[in-house]
Amino acid sequence: MNRATPRLRVLAALPFVLVLLAYLLVLALWYDRLPDPLATHFGPEGGGRADGFTGRTASAFVSTALLLGTAVGWNLFVRRNALWGAWATAGFTGTLLVLVLRDNLDAADAAEVVSPLVNLTLAAAGAALLALAGLALTRLVPEEEPAAGPGAEDGPRLPLGPSEVAGWSRTSASRPLTVLAVLALAAVPVTLLLAPWPGAWPALLGPVVGVPGLALARVRVTVDRRGLTVRPALVPRPRVRVPLDEIAGATARDVDPVSEFGGWGYRVRPRRTGVVLRSGEALVVRRDNGHEFAVTVSDAHTAAALLNTLVERRGRL
């Protein structure tokens, strides 16, 4: 299992908690010296003059929500070697929030507040500082164990006669992905017809989302003498194939898209690749180099058993 340990999750949340406390402390100290509303957004004119405003208390809530939201996001997706990223994010966001407060300090009129561009450099420095701290703390997290799925020796089996040939094939689909892809594609003609041209250009992003989405929404998974093949159900290409020669063993198990693959779709993670369309039953193949390939599909047990038998038979020949 490659799930984040509780310790890793705590260490990923820690910088956000620290930054939030520091921000609230600064806010409390300066509260009476800040204008209401605060200048919270700055444009390029006049070297960063304020062009967006938020109430003093409201902005405290918004900032808190921002930090907590980012913390939750990092907590869901954090991995050991990305821990520094959580700290860098917290450092960048926290520095920027405090600097904006400082820019507002003692301002009679929030519209006159200027936030110089150098703030971004300072925020980057804050990010770098906390990133180093995060990097140092990574040592406290035990290294992720390489995925140790069962090999061909102890996986399921499918008894085959000496002259018998077998293949397994099944489609696997994701309804949410289908809906999403179809909506993205349908948005293109609708937007192009209804919106005037220059405003309609984002519609061209529709196919960028829709075409790969549709290709992944329904896939055909095939196990045969050549190995494991995954391709879109409607067209033969593009396809992903793990050749039988490179397979060490196969197993069927439940996968969790978020914690193991960081989401749905065609996922590439260190030592683990997958076509992950839903949570639950998946065919997981271990390659000779220890890497895993997973595809979510029903009746994965039969597929794994056939693969193990084919791998074993290849070894005998």
Added chain:
Amino acid sequence: MLFRVDPASAVPLGDQIAACVRGALADGSAAPGERLPAARELADSLGVNVHTVLRGYQRLREEGLIELRRGRGAVVVPGATAPDRARLVSRLREAAAEARELGLTEEEFLDLARTSLG
């Protein structure tokens, strides 16, 4: 669904493929409305001739278990009765094989079937 054929067996390969689909339908590993792999693809998978697979699919179509449509490929007939129908066809084929072993002619077997109906 799992396809397994034995080229060394006396049963024609097309019939073996049809039997796989019938079995999968009967035990629920293929659902009504499910699309079967394309004939060419299945032929590649099993290392058999594409016409062999098509012969198997054609037989399943005659048995009313799948629909063959140009461009759409082979699809298991929709409807909840498909698994039961698959089981019925399997039993009929067993009965026919038994009749052949007993040395019954086609006419005699059909007469028997007709008698069973009435």
